[in-house]
Amino acid sequence: MNEMIAHLTPALPVILAGLLAAATPWYGLRKAITLAGPLLAAAMWFAVAAPGTYGVIEVAGHTLETFRFDATSRLWGLVFIIAAFLNALYGLHGRSRLQDAAALIYAGAGVGAVFAGDLLTLFFFWELTALASVFLIWASATPSAYRAGLRYLVIQVLSGVLLLTGAVIHADAAGSWRFDAIGLDSPGGAVILIAFAIKAAFPLVHNWMTESYPKATPFGAVVLSAFTTKLAIYALARGFAGEDILIQIGVVMALFPVFFALVADDLRKTLAYSLMSQLGVMVAAIGLGGQMAIGGAAAMAVASVLYKGLLFMTMGAVLAQAGTVQASRLGGLWRAMPLTALFTLAGSAAIMAVPLTVGFAGKALALTAFAREGMDLVWLALMAASAAAVLHTGIKIPYMAFFAPPREGGVDVSKVKEAPAGMLMAMGLAAFLCVYLGINYGALYDLLPYRATYDPFSYGHVISQLQVIAAVLAAFALLARLGLYPRPRPGEILDVDWLYRRLGYGVARWGWLMTDRLWASMDNVVMRLGKRAAARLHETFSPIGTLSRDIPSGALTIWTGALLALVLIVAYFAS
Amino acid sequence: MIEAFLALFPAAVLAQAPAIMVAAPMLGAALATVLPGGRPAWVVALFCSLITAVFAFVLLFQTWGGEVISYAMGGWAPPLGIEFRIDGLNAPVLLLLGVLSLLGVIFALPSVADEIAPRKQSLFYATFLVCLTGLIGVTSTGDAFNMFVFLEISSIATYILVAMGAEQDRRALTASFNYLVLGTIGATFFVIGVGFLYMATGTLNMHDMALRLVELDDNRVVQVAFAFVIVGLGLKAAMFPLHVWLPNAYSFAPSFVTAFLASTATKVAFYTLIRFIFDVFSVEAPFVSAAFVWVIAALGVIGMIAASVQANFQTDARRLLAFSSVGQLGYMLLGLGIGTAAGVTAGVLHLLNHALMKGALFMALGVFAIRYGVRSINDLRGLGRTMPATASAFSVAGLSLVGIPMTVGFVSKWYLVSAALDRGWWWAVAAIAVSSLLALGYVGRLLASIWLQSPPERALMAAKDRIPVMMLAPMWVLAIANVWFFFDATPIVELARGAAEAALAGAPR
Amino acid sequence: MNPHMVLRVVSKLLIPIIIVFGLYVHFHGDYSPGGGFQAGVLVAVGVMLYALIYGVEEARRAVPPWTVRAGAALGVLVFAGVGVASWILGGNYLEYEVLHPDTAYKAGQHLGIILVEIGVLLTVFSVILAIFYAFAGRAPDIPDEEW
Amino acid sequence: MSGRRREAGTHPLAALWAWTAAPAARAVGLIVLVVAALALAGADWLRPREDYVGFAAAPGFYALLGLGAAVIAMLAAWPLRRSLERREDYYGGDDGDE
Incomplete structure (x- = not known):
């Protein structure tokens, strides 16, 4: 240990708190631990005086840089720590020890991965996020959640292996193992990019997210939404800033989920698709590269952690209190959960990028970068995607859950109670941050990896954003009135998961059947052809023949001979 | 520290260390035969393995800086007499034998008391000591024919040990018989190879043989000898297509025997492979280097994938781990096949680490078996709740088997990947990745069954007494070693590096 | 009247000779072909012949199985003990030279080899007999009527 | 938590949103939204904006963008949903084994 561990990574208290929580059966003490872990981590974050690499550990002949505190990592680290705290607050009423522990370990792993200075440390925490987070899905304890969790785990671990x-x-x-710009020129870059792409939920590999988040527990989905994908965005920003291919992928990623978000019946599924769309904008911004775009992506990531977290919290509260988040069974919940409705509206405003919310400050930076670069078409596409976000998330979530007229046979509003205090506190705090950082956007911009000289509150920007939002709202009201809005109804919308859940499965089954038949017919043919020869062999080697049938050692003896022949041949030709 | 340890022994004893290693268990075996019951015989076995372990350390320290100890049996100077030759390559293997037999014997008392009829227990320990004698002999001898003799001593004792499982499951008898047939074939191949070598070189001393083989690269007799030796020893080491004896033998033998054999017997056979390929023959001989790529590395890669796939389909936990052993052996073979110092280091490293993992895993299964009599994976369910201590040790070792960071499994895989990359063998790296995923699959099945499923009702009722500490302690020692040597990898890496240097030193060309 | 009179008489004559011949082979092993292994087999054959003629039960009374087990162990102990003795006398394991001060005639070598071979003889004798007992004990003896 | 609540299940703070349930709320809301959208779009003609992207500086561009995006998204959802929607237990429900 060349440099004594002066500053330990802030991941440590969080993970330790998780381990402690796992071993603490007393509810009160455990909750204190879950809150203390993130707070301690925050204290450690603030204790760092200057950027630099701390917490260097020598393990197995390798130097692990566990705490690299620089312009990029400090922002994500802080946001993750805040998210961990909000989650702990949100989970205050939760009785599940497993979830408390898994959430903290998962959050700690996310923090650790962000502060990792080398690829090995990154890998370690990368895998830890996968392993810890799957328990948040399994905690739902339904067979379908179990299977979704398995699929989730497989693809996440695959990402780690890659x-x-x-x-x-x-x-x-x-x-060198340093984790800096990797780029696609370097060998191995492509493999790493695929690993990141999986966690960032690139199109075609996004199903782990859209499938598993809705299956997680109310608390679990909140925690899940905060870390994995944002960690991937961080990794992309650090490793692959300015790779052109990311722009195209980002555009597809921003537009593709719009439809799914719009028609999904499960509101948490809507949120998952909407999250994917937001990630698409960030990915495109990273692909553009340059200080402003990266700054924009960072600001959006921060904003997304806050408002997506907030929306998942509110929907989690709805699920916990009303028993479902199916849009087709909800409506009129404002009567029972007015505060939750209020916070949902705050989150919606943020995701709509209404001025004076954090979403506005974030999105403005990223999209303006494209405009300044003269990439008009990309800019237009991303603008359209964010306009659609107003529709499929900003309006749909609060409207369907709270303000639509109650459904026939749906949730009985009179039996629903407002969310417990812990949840309300967490939602309130998140809503406050959404607005606070929108007004005092300087505080956010100061944390960005570059000094922003950009002022989002120019007349042109504010008015144009308001125009978009108002137009979408009006269009929604109009079409809903005309009955042209696709009203939610239960059903499974096919996504690319069909490829492996149906097609792949079907092909595998078909292949299995076919090989079976092939073997049978082959057997037949071989039997007929080989009958005479076999009979002869049998006559000759009868004792051995029976021996080899009864005892597998006979077969092995032949193998031994074959191997001997192989070695002899190799040796013969080699010299 | 090393000097202080060595200073504890008189010089005369230090000089006799190689012979003491072999003689102690041999005398012990004779003594155990005539003792009346299991417990006195166990004391003898414990004492002998303690001596073995201590002298393994002595030998290790004596050879630490690359020294070579040559011990002339009966005072007949090599190359004519039988020589015991300890160098950096076999000293770690001896250490492995010493330490694991000690841990194994501690583990054995409750396990054997449970699984072997009291009448046979003293003979059981005697057989175990004979087996240990043979293994130590194989490892320390410098004489090719003597190696064959010791190999047979250990093998025959092993057949008996495996057959002792018949009290639990009659299939142990067929398993043992199969093992006997194939083991004998392997030994015969080996002795044929040694015969050819004797014909070509006129010597049986392996060091002397190496010196004389330098000029005999083109000699067909030598090449044929090479083929016989490789195949014979490969069979003993359960190299991939020749592994068929292993799964049955491991799954029906008594628990202690499986734990002991899995961590030592195949390792010793693997050591003999290294000794012959690198030391007696030379990597620089064209037929050897060709065999590296086309036979050893190729079979290693095929083995580590095929056996891992097979492991995924097993329903019996011990069988699963047995197939996993075959797969893990693939890693070691691949390390050898790479043929560089880094490759051999990785191979030996994995040899040592794998002994740690499999020792702990099989011991844990033994504990499960003594408590609930469970064997199939299905029966493992819920054990995380009913026996958390054992299940945790099992999980640690299992994760190490997968190669999760923070366990030694990661360290050896790490070295293996680096060695393969140095050589530019991308396909090998890909195969390691695939095989690791497969390992994750089968270990995941075990762990999922243990931790995620709820225990069957009867498990709670059928519980016997508390688990003896004597079973838990050695298992936990191994499990902790699995983690410890990740954080302090220097000792084992140095051992492996020393072994690789000794192996590659060979004869000057 | 016992139907095997001839066999019994002849074997009673032969068995001591066989055993003595075994010992002869053993002691010859020192300086010409022969030795403990062959001798052990010969001596064991003597007992086996006895068992064939008089029945395994009789043979088991003459050479009880526990002696067989003890003999095997004792043989190994003798063998290993010679090695230990040579340690104590300051030589390498099984270094016979040190066993006797007379080096001119290699007396130590002679002594050592004979002692070791005695160990081998004992073990081989015992083990061969143990195998014989194990197999012979499985099937019932051939009844007298079938002779 | 007192007995003063007029309706079962209604939160005391629900008054905050009571207006949304008013009979006229829907019609009025629609009118307000449309008027607001038109007014905001009209502002462009009163005070021209600047923009980095050339065509975006055109008056009313953003309103059209929002309108277009929303309408296309909503209308396109119908055929897409028809072709991609399956019954709820398509992949097997909680008791199937896929």
């Missing part, structure tokens, strides 16, 4: 593979290749070529 990361390790790519890292090894990259480090081999670059001669």
